Amino acid sequence: MYMFFLSCLKATELIEKKFHFKLTAKEKLQLKMHKMMCTACSKYEKHSILIEKGISNIQKSETPTIDVEALKTKISKKIEEFNKN
């Protein structure tokens, strides 16, 4: 049975790993067992998913406006300089 027991450190690592990589069958089982017994890690997972969503919300909502015309002028000048050399 000992092979099924994860520490909280390992469990939270697997929770993070799961966002990007497929867990092995063993890892899935280990994580499931751990979460059944550990409320702290279950909370951690909920929070982690919430944070993921929050970050993608931030990213979608804001593109600060800049002076695009100024940037265009700046780039055009650089290109002219480049062509002279």
Add this chain to the structure above:
Amino acid sequence: MENENLKKWVNEFTNELYKWAYYKTSSTEASEDLVQETFLAAAEKLNTFKGDSSPKTWLFSILNHKIIDYYRKNVNKPVAIESISISTYFDEDGGWQQEKRPKDWQDKENQLLDNDDFQQILQKCLDALPEKWNTCVKLKYFTEKSGEDICQELGITSTNFWQIGHRAKLQLRNCIENNWFKN
């Protein structure tokens, strides 16, 4: 003649390129630099552009390479990754340190995500991450790439990648809990 094209493209595509760069880097300064570098690279290899693809596609592919370079540079910057060590969060046996155990976040998830103050705290905590972690977190969330692809681009192992993500998340979560829930 060709240069006329390039000038036209600066006019036409700067805005879109900038928005894309910002989406990928979350930095106005870096985005402006990246767009500028993109056009300079385009000027340099204008004769290799054969018009097989649209100029827009061509420019975006140059920009994407620049963005990858930007990420790579940031990841390779040495940071004191041990400065916040794992032992802050876990004891020797890998159990939660008492004061770092996740607490109940009582608010409903959707309410939190709609809350501007909560978003601001999240942003603040995100900014407070060490730069290396920040880059990894951004790559993870702001590109549609798979974990494997990101690792390949950054030249790090997949284990390294999610471990960085793990540490970043521990710190983020803790930062949010401290700032939001203790008020």
